Amino acid sequence: MFEIAYVSTYVPKKCGLATYTHHLRQSVQQAAQNADFRDQVVAVVGADEDRNMYNRSYWLLRRDVLWDYERLAKRINNSSIQLVSLQHEFGIFGGEAGEHVLEFARALQKPLVTTFHTVFEKPMSPYREIQQALIRQSAHITVMNRRAVGYLRDAYGVPIEKISYIPHGTPGPSAKPRTLLRQELGWHGRKVILTFGLLGPSKGIESILAALPRVVEEVPNVLYVIAGQTHPEIVKQHGEAYRDKLRKMIDDHQLQNHVIMLDRYMTETDITELITACDLYVTPYPGMEQITSGTLAYAVGAGRPVLSTPYAYARDLLKDLPALLIPYGDTDRWSSEMIRMLTQDAVRSAYEQQIQKIGRSMQWARVGISHWNLFCSLIDARRAVEGSEMFLATR
Secondary structure: EEEEEEEEEOOOOOOOHHHHHHHHHHHHHHHHOOOOEEEEEEEOOOOOOHHHHOOOOOOOEOOOEEEEEEEEEEEEEHOOOOOEEEEEOHHHHHOHHHOOOOHHHHHHHOOOOEEEOOOOOOOOOOEEEEEHHHHHOOEEEEEEEEHHHHHHHHOOOHHHHHHHOOOEEEOOOOOOOOOHHHHOOOOOOEEEEEEEEOOHHHHHHHHHHHHHHHHHOOOOOOEEEEOOOOHHHHHHHHOOHHHHHHHHHHHOOOOOOEEHHHHHHHHHHHHHHHHOOOOEEEEEEOOOOOOOOOHHHHHHHOOEOOOOOOOOOHHHHHOHHHEEOOOOHHHHHHHHHHHHHHHHHHHHHHHHHHHHHHHHOEEEHHHHHHHHHHHHHHHHHHHHHHHHHHHHHHO
């Protein structure tokens, strides 16, 4: 029998990490369908959350209550759980830079597999110390970017055999025909550029709006779709200032007929249908250290043509297609490349075929098998050690 626990934010929380963990859990369940297997969700919850919205079977970890981390670790220690999968992002745990999670890791007596969703090439304090302590407590590390393997080796001296690269999982394209989706969305006769995700300054959308007037001149039927709510934490701190800034740019550049903002939470079905129906997906992010991007992963998983700034995840994922990487703020190049992609069908089709090849390796079914095989190998290794210890103790 195999039993594992997932520690992360979790659905129905509207959070990229929560969605990722939900799909990881589903894909591992699918990979383990012929095995005697159980799992447990340990959901990180904030003080202002309605805990009644969570499934009653979940164990809840109160984000800002330090002693709760040790309590949950001890609960796992006293259970039949054999391995813990921890999804790590500095901002989801309590304390400075999420340092509370170390209380959990130190108290845990079961093998810990930590997935780092953020890895810095040159980590600074306090992130460096927290990540180093987590590495020390982990039986294995997984990352979704090949570059991150080298970052961890060089910054912390982590042995390569302790790290696995497993791609960010994606759902693939919608099962609905693309022509039908475009009709339903009202995109018939338009050349559609898409960005989706929780909105905030880290998305760099203003750079696309700056480049769009020239695109309109060459592609009069262009439509830029900005899909998603503003990130809840940004709303708490700054309200809708960023969205208002974008609206002003749209008005100033007279782009009202060429930009729509879908200001609502996007379900998985919404996302896959939007991506499948678009002509071009863009991630113009300004932060070059971003080591993962669920939005770009989803677009590539669905096999859609993409353009991106050269942040760390995009450089790794599109390493064989460097022409698709454009510097942030290079308005002329962004305009030219969007025009080329939208007007030259042969060029767009060639990139689409290459991206589909990359995307097939990232779909959740394959990613689930990779995680399941890793989890099983670590559980088997732990059992072998415990068996040897028991044998020696009886001699």
